[in-house]
Amino acid sequence: MAATLFTNVTVWTHEKAAFPGEVLVEGNRIAKVATGAQQISRSGAAVVDGAGATLMPGLIDGHAHIPFPGLRNFYDWGAIPAEEHTLIAMHNARTLLDAGFVGAISAGSVKARLDVVIRNEIEAGRIPGPRILAATPELTVTGGLGDDRRLHFDVQTISMVVDGVENYRQVARTFCREGVDIIKMAVSGHQTMPHAPAQATVMTEAEIAAVVETTSAFGKRTAAHARANESVQMCLRQGVDFLYHCEYADERTLDAIEAARERVFLGPAVAPFHAQLFENAIPGMDRTARERLEVQFEQVCATYQSLRRRGVRVLIGGEYGLPGIPHGTNARDLAHFVRYFGYEPAEALATATRYAAEAMQMGDRLGQVKEGYLADLIMVHGRPYEDVAVLQNIDNLQAIMKDGAFHKRPAGAAWLSAAA
Numbered sequence: 001m002a003a004t005l006f007t008n009v010t011v012w013t014h015e016k017a018a019f020p021g022e023v024l025v026e027g028n029r030i031a032k033v034a035t036g037a038q039q040i041s042r043s044g045a046a047v048v049d050g051a052g053a054t055l056m057p058g059l060i061d062g063h064a065h066i067p068f069p070g071l072r073n074f075y076d077w078g079a080i081p082a083e084e085h086t087l088i089a090m091h092n093a094r095t096l097l098d099a100g101f102v103g104a105i106s107a108g109s110v111k112a113r114l115d116v117v118i119r120n121e122i123e124a125g126r127i128p129g130p131r132i133l134a135a136t137p138e139l140t141v142t143g144g145l146g147d148d149r150r151l152h153f154d155v156q157t158i159s160m161v162v163d164g165v166e167n168y169r170q171v172a173r174t175f176c177r178e179g180v181d182i183i184k185m186a187v188s189g190h191q192t193m194p195h196a197p198a199q200a201t202v203m204t205e206a207e208i209a210a211v212v213e214t215t216s217a218f219g220k221r222t223a224a225h226a227r228a229n230e231s232v233q234m235c236l237r238q239g240v241d242f243l244y245h246c247e248y249a250d251e252r253t254l255d256a257i258e259a260a261r262e263r264v265f266l267g268p269a270v271a272p273f274h275a276q277l278f279e280n281a282i283p284g285m286d287r288t289a290r291e292r293l294e295v296q297f298e299q300v301c302a303t304y305q306s307l308r309r310r311g312v313r314v315l316i317g318g319e320y321g322l323p324g325i326p327h328g329t330n331a332r333d334l335a336h337f338v339r340y341f342g343y344e345p346a347e348a349l350a351t352a353t354r355y356a357a358e359a360m361q362m363g364d365r366l367g368q369v370k371e372g373y374l375a376d377l378i379m380v381h382g383r384p385y386e387d388v389a390v391l392q393n394i395d396n397l398q399a400i401m402k403d404g405a406f407h408k409r410p411a412g413a414a415w416l417s418a419a420a
């Protein structure tokens, strides 16, 4: 069995202070973790001298859209043929792994089977990329998020328009048949939709209930774009698994989220707010739009500061692949969590490793450096558990290992010897 021994590394894994040690990988699993002066036998292993680098679990994005093509105009997204779009998604998947992301929980696939086909090709070992939970496109009601049609003009951009309980059942069943892991619903409106603002709840509770019931019958899970207070409450009542955004949740709703914290995962998807407000991602944004966005961003910060205090599992990631926030820059979210939501650096790392692995229902084998766990590891120059920003520079990622195999090999000098 192929074995790799990481020596002279500082191991970081959640629930422990970082410690000097050694880690042996055999096959696709972590076989042994040694602390301090303990040594693991070199016999038969390729040895990597980390020279004090940090060895930690690979990162997981909790709200990924691997097919997002980075174009400014949504109509141009709709115009990309499925074949070209598949290749775009393939390249983006590789970019994520290049950036140290070994997992991605999709929050929307743009076109019907883009996530599914990329996930399957990665699992078959034919293309590089993270472990993926594949989602549907946003399922949205007429006039909701991503219904970019006009009466004279039919187009599909990021969403699939579905209205009514029976149609939701049928579409959910179809996607379960097609192999998705997550059915994504656009329950709330969105700040960019002229007639369905973020604080509007445009899906009905009966539609949500139909999706959850149908989907769970297939053993799959559900996710919601839920900004409005009422949307979040409806999703909690109906048992939706992933609640995204939620910035208008009031105190009572925050209590309800806290009460469900063993079951649900949340994600703020904060990056677009940051890019649009502070990085000029929408050149020429008018003043009213900007002021509205500032208020909404303050809501996001207040909500996630509160959820952190309440011990709710919140995931990093969200909307990378939009203009201004390209794929592969996802680790920036960690710094946003620290700066805006009050997370300690190690706490932010936990959201991207241990808790995201739990969200993938792989918490017993992914997201920690522990014996028996999958060898999805990154070796990082610097101390991300003290300064998460070091993860933003992919040159600091000295090695990336997924499923026991190097995606990025350590540079020559780090190899002391090779296995025979």
Ligand SMILES: [Zn+2]
Binding pocket: 063, 065, 107, 108, 269, 318, 319
């Ligand atoms: Zn999203």
